Amino acid sequence: MKDGSTEHDDISFLCLFLYADGFFGIEQVSSCHFQMIAPEKQICRVLTGRTAEWSRLTDNTRDNILAVSIRHGVHGLLYFALKKYDLLKDLTENQRAYFQRKITQQTGVELQRSHALHKVLSALAKESIIPVVIKGEALAHTHYQRSSTRERGDIDLFIAPGDISQTIITMTGQGYYIPGPLYKSHQFSCLSRKENRSGCHFDIHWRINNLSRFAKSISYPDALAESVKLPGVDHGITLCEEHALLLACMHLDGFRQTDRARLIWVYDIHLLLHSMGEDTLIYWAESAVEKQVGDACSRSILQARHYFDSPVPESVWMILKKQQPAVSFGDRFSQTNLGLLIADLQDLPGSRARSLLFLELFFPSPDNLLALYKKTNRMWLPYLYCRQIIQGVIKRLSLR
Known part of the structure; x- marks a missing residue:
């Protein structure tokens, strides 16, 4: 920032520059959110x-x-x-003491998390299930100097849809319980029965992202085929850097219209950009454009550059800001809620899993429905079921 200028002036100048350079359209400038x-x-x-x-x-x-x-x-x-x-x-002395308490706590949680990850991966390996460790847990081991400094509340694993049932059995046997739906959000949580507040809980994903636009951008077979060893973790594999950066960008962009985005997610992207050479980044950018998520990736790495001065070669920007190729109806349909629902029904194994998906979407249990709408009186149930069915049809059968 130049002396005498304001933060607002710098942000406005950045947005106008990007518009003049053809990187942003006028509607993107008006919604520029780098505040x-x-x-x-x-x-x-x-x-x-x-x-x-x-x-x-x-x-x-x-x-x-x-x-x-x-x-x-x-x-x-x-x-x-x-x-x-x-x-x-x-x-101050109080500030240092508070800082040191938090660091000590993080270190202790990291040891417990490492033990939990090892046990779960070993148990799943015995059942011939090969989960891909993703997001913060993976990056903590691959790109952070100290894994404990990559704050995260749970451990994210990516599995094949066909492994959902056996994964549930294995996780239950390891002392975890599943509090919520299995299918509607394309992931399910496994919480420790010990209630030890250690952060040793798992999110098991059977789609790489929950949003319909991003959900099929990286399939499990592709993630597995290009996976790399997770350093220091027995049976641990993770995404290659190109897939890791793609996921980090999609994850951050999914929160761009909320106030829940966090600097740690931007820092993930910063570290990935730092570690990838220009040729690898060019390949990554071409892949992002081909998968029709180039705009989401450009927004996310722009945040990394804005916040952390992340290095992004001009050749990569040129690829990302090119006119997006024409999208066929089939490709566009596959990224809609309805297209994803059809793909889910095709990929889930067996009629029981498909039936449970429909029940979770349109006919949740009475207790879950009351909790969803924050009601206690069961007299609300007929109205709430009607509302749930109508909203479910509008959302899940839409072409958005």
Whole structure:
């Protein structure tokens, strides 16, 4: 930011520049959402080694930065960056103590998480199930200097639809229970019965992403075929870097119209961009365009460049900002809610799984339906079932 300019001025200039350069359309400029308030801005500067202003901040400002770093899941990264640049001395005694408690807690959780992952992968391997470890858990081992600094609340695994039933049996045998639906969200949660608050819970995905547009962008067979070994984890494999970056971009873009996006997700993209050479990034960009998610990827890496000055070769931008190829009706249909529902019915094994999918979408259990609409009186059920069926038909059978 230039001296005398405001953050709003810089953001406006960036959006107008992208419009003038043909990268954004006018509707994208009007919805440009790179609004970074001061705490996030200071965090990004420290994480990228731009620390000149840190010593001039007030204690109250640092309190706010610490709170924001926890909300965005980057407090571990911030702590070790401050330590690296000898800036912990600028914190108050209470701030240092709080930071150190959080880091100690993260380290303990990491040990428990590592043990849980090893046990689950070993148990699944005995059943000839090969899950692909994805998202934060995988990146913690492949791209973070300290895996404990990649904050995450659960462990994400990607499996084949045909392995859902046996995975449920295996996870139950390992001391986990499944609190919610199995099929409607293309994933299910496995929570530890010990209630130990260790974060050792699992999200099992049978589609790579929950949104209809992204759900089939990486199939399980493709993920498995191009997978790589997960360092330090027995039976552990993960996505290749091209798939990992594609998933990270789609995940971040899925939250772009909400206030739930987190800096840790942007930092994932930053690390992936740093580790991939230009030839690999060109191949990745061409693949993203071919899969019709180039616009989502360009928005996400633009955030990484904006927040962390991530290096993106001009050749990659040229591919991503090219006119998208014409999409056939069949390809467009496959990315709609109805197209995905048809694909789900084709991919799920057996009539029982397909029947359960329909029940979850349109006829959930009475208790789940009451909980969904925050009601307790069962007299609401006839009305709620009518509402659920109508909304389900509108959403799931739509061409959106």
